[in-house]
Structures are given as C-alpha cells and as structure tokens.
Amino acid sequence: MESRRRDMELLSNSMAAYAHIRANPESFGLYFVLGVCFGLVLTLCLLVLRLSCRPSPRPPARPGDLSEDEEDEEDEDEEDTVDRLASESLLPVTEIPLESHGPGDGALAVNVFASAEELERAQRLEERERIIREIW
Numbered sequence: 001m002e003s004r005r006r007d008m009e010l011l012s013n014s015m016a017a018y019a020h021i022r023a024n025p026e027s028f029g030l031y032f033v034l035g036v037c038f039g040l041v042l043t044l045c046l047l048v049l050r051l052s053c054r055p056s057p058r059p060p061a062r063p064g065d066l067s068e069d070e071e072d073e074e075d076e077d078e079e080d081t082v083d084r085l086a087s088e089s090l091l092p093v094t095e096i097p098l099e100s101h102g103p104g105d106g107a108l109a110v111n112v113f114a115s116a117e118e119l120e121r122a123q124r125l126e127e128r129e130r131i132i133r134e135i136w
Helices: 002-023 025-052 068-087 116-135
Strands: none
Touching: 002 025
C-alpha cells in the first residue's frame, strides 16, 4: 500500500512540474542554462585544482628494486619524461674525457647507466639537446 502511495505522489509531482514548465517556459530555460553553466564552472574549477595540486614527480627507482607491474608503469613514465625534457630548452652538457685524468687524481671510471636502455635514452636526449641548440 505504501509503495502505491509513493508511486501516486511521484506521478502527481511529475504532472505538476510538467504543467509549471508548460506555463513558464522562459524560467525553465533560464534555470536549465544556469544549471549547465554552474556544472561547467564547477568542472573547470576541479580541473584547475587537480592540475595545480599534482604531486611532484618522484625520483626514478633503481631497476633492481621494481616489481614486474611497476616496471611497465615506470617505462611509460620515463618515456613521458624524456619527451617532456626534450621539448624544454636545457643547459649545455660539458663532457670531460677520462683520459685526461691520471690514476692518482681521484677520478674513477664509473658507469652511471644501469642498463643499455638508459644509455640509449641518454644519447637520444643529448642528440635532441644538440639539435635544439643548433636551431636556436
């Protein structure tokens, strides 16, 4: 009995709303456009808030410390980072040859790249930097 009464109230309220809209189409249009504009402004504010409160990028982890599913995410992040860095203008890179250092001056020959992929990425990035410097 209670559900039937709710159904009748819903039907009655719907008919009353329809009659009011038919009698005042200008106010309905005004409220509709106002609601759409409010939704767009709210969406824009949330988007700006999301972009401005983005957490700072975390430093890349060592390759041996990643699990399999994290490696896929890191590969995508690294590709985005390389593309982003290539589009920015960077400071010139100074290369110091290792032959100029003697064994007693404290210079050690250390491989700073953990894998061949990282070395290849660094070389591509240096090539992009060189091209950008030539263009400027």
